[in-house]
Amino acid sequence: MAAGDTGDWHRFERALRGSLRLLRDSLRQREEPPGRTERVEAQEQEQQLSALEALPIDVKLYILSFLTPEDLCHLGSTSHYWQPIAKDPLLWRYHLIRNIPSWHSIDWKSLPDANVLNTPFSAPLEGDYMAVYKKCSSCQKRPLKSSQSTYRIVTSLLHSLVTKTEPRFAMFGPGLENLDESLVHKMMTSPDVLPLAGIPHRQIHGIGSGVTFRCKNHQRFNILTLYSKTSKERHTAREESANPINKMFHETNNIDGTVQYNPIEHVKNLCQLVDGFIYVADAEVHKRHRRQTEVAQMVAMLNPALGPPGRPVLILSCISSTGIERIPCVYMAYQLQLNSLGQPWMIQDTEAVTLAGLLDGIDWLLGETGYDTAQ
Numbered sequence: 001m002a003a004g005d006t007g008d009w010h011r012f013e014r015a016l017r018g019s020l021r022l023l024r025d026s027l028r029q030r031e032e033p034p035g036r037t038e039r040v041e042a043q044e045q046e047q048q049l050s051a052l053e054a055l056p057i058d059v060k061l062y063i064l065s066f067l068t069p070e071d072l073c074h075l076g077s078t079s080h081y082w083q084p085i086a087k088d089p090l091l092w093r094y095h096l097i098r099n100i101p102s103w104h105s106i107d108w109k110s111l112p113d114a115n116v117l118n119t120p121f122s123a124p125l126e127g128d129y130m131a132v133y134k135k136c137s138s139c140q141k142r143p144l145k146s147s148q149s150t151y152r153i154v155t156s157l158l159h160s161l162v163t164k165t166e167p168r169f170a171m172f173g174p175g176l177e178n179l180d181e182s183l184v185h186k187m188m189t190s191p192d193v194l195p196l197a198g199i200p201h202r203q204i205h206g207i208g209s210g211v212t213f214r215c216k217n218h219q220r221f222n223i224l225t226l227y228s229k230t231s232k233e234r235h236t237a238r239e240e241s242a243n244p245i246n247k248m249f250h251e252t253n254n255i256d257g258t259v260q261y262n263p264i265e266h267v268k269n270l271c272q273l274v275d276g277f278i279y280v281a282d283a284e285v286h287k288r289h290r291r292q293t294e295v296a297q298m299v300a301m302l303n304p305a306l307g308p309p310g311r312p313v314l315i316l317s318c319i320s321s322t323g324i325e326r327i328p329c330v331y332m333a334y335q336l337q338l339n340s341l342g343q344p345w346m347i348q349d350t351e352a353v354t355l356a357g358l359l360d361g362i363d364w365l366l367g368e369t370g371y372d373t374a375q
Contacts (some may be wrong), residue, residue, distance in 0.1 A: 047300060051082055168210065168221070169275060175281050179318060211225075274311070285326065294336060304342070
């Protein structure tokens with residue numbers, strides 16, 4: 001349900017009112033000790049209820065509609081009367097749907113199941129939606145590091161035993177090529193955000209050495225950028241809205257009409273050498289996207305046969321500049337089917353002009369590979 005949609009709000013209001021009335025009725029039907037008259041019971045109930053609890057159900061609904069999730073948690077802890085109301089699944093599902101578009105990142109542990117969002121309000125809701133909301137929103141408040149994976153434990157141990165050069169990450173995706181503003185160019189010309197640390201002499205045949213950057217904690221890392229076409233072809237494709245052949249992959253047409261992608265030899269060699277991946281997705285709403293093709297190409301690049309399993313993937317959900325409407329990162333996670341990946345991932349809203357969000361994503365990636373404490 002989109003925020004500001006009056007029709008959806010009225011449907012939610014009617015459903016929530018019914019839910020609260022059921023809660024009210026269940027509270028009133030609590031069993032009382034035998035031998036008490038209805039008059040005594042009514043007097044005791046009136047004495048026990050606070051002024052707020054005694055309000056009509058419609059007024060309570062109106063008040064609850066102004067509360068934030070944090071306020072609801074506090075309300076639920078005030079008394080046994082408000083606890084079940086504050087945990088009402090319909091109310092928490094509404095907060096989940098309303099707030100998701102404003103979240104700037106989500107990861108493999110906090111993305112809610114799509115059924116949580118797609119279930120009609122009129123259908124019975126099962127499960128603890130309050131817990132679902134807390135799990136999802138936690139990604140917005142904590143340092144973006146998962147529990148240590150096997151890959152991170154092993155690499156951290158190796159880092160402590162040997163002198164290691166900077167980690168290397170392969171960066172690819174349509175957001176590198178389809179945006180009006182070049183993310184890579186901005187990264188290389190913004191020393192106040194991401195200082196350059198030089199270009200190493202060591203080369204990877206057919207790919208190059210990439211560019212080395214330095215984080216605020218002086219950790220160096222190398223990004224090897226992979227383009228599917230030349231600079232001239234990218235410019236022509238943007239001008240003509242065409243889709244030229246992707247030179248990173250061999251394409252095989254299957255009998256069922258699908259296309260299978262297999263990285264070319266040079267790209268395979270790179271995938272075997274890197275510590276993680278950065279996928280740059282085009283998140284601009286006004287464009288037509290080929291998500292199924294993107295998913296197939298991403299899966300081909302992340303094939304566990306091409307290197308150590310469990311290497312992390314950072315997805316930069318990128319737009320050119322602030323004035324462009326973006327697809328929320330949670331919806332991008334569903335479109336790219338990220339929960340089907342067999343390794344840690346995080347998707348982060350990013351803007352090419354200002355590099356907003358980029359450092360948060362890089363910090364997460366370095367943490368997942370164990371390089372955040374290597375130096």
